[in-house]
Amino acid sequence: MFCRGTYNYDDYLYDLKQNLQESHQIARERLVKNKIKNKGNYDLKENPIEIHVKDLILLRDDTSKTKLHSLWLGPFEVIKIISNENILIQRGRRQVIVHKNNVKIYHDNEVN
Numbered sequence: 001m002f003c004r005g006t007y008n009y010d011d012y013l014y015d016l017k018q019n020l021q022e023s024h025q026i027a028r029e030r031l032v033k034n035k036i037k038n039k040g041n042y043d044l045k046e047n048p049i050e051i052h053v054k055d056l057i058l059l060r061d062d063t064s065k066t067k068l069h070s071l072w073l074g075p076f077e078v079i080k081i082i083s084n085e086n087i088l089i090q091r092g093r094r095q096v097i098v099h100k101n102n103v104k105i106y107h108d109n110e111v112n
Helices: 009-045
Strands: 056-060 072-081 086-091 094-099 103-105
Touching (some): 056 086
Antiparallel strands (some): 056 072, 056 103, 086 094
């Protein structure tokens, strides 16, 4: 790469710029490739839940202090589906917007 006499600063800067652009292009291609691969792996493990109005759901309790406390609060009633990911629930007197990742369907285990 280095030849005496014919290689000057302009040639060095040109080669450096070309090498940096090529490295940047390779990094970008690998980033996109890994992003697609990770998205595919995430989609395989995803377990979407169908929540409808009037369903009873349990809400994840992130304030649990010890491992003996319950991880879920509820059941709460779904009032409205706001978007694909958010729902409005009735929590006591208040109405609260929560993300679907923080809830699960409540199944009553009473046997009559």
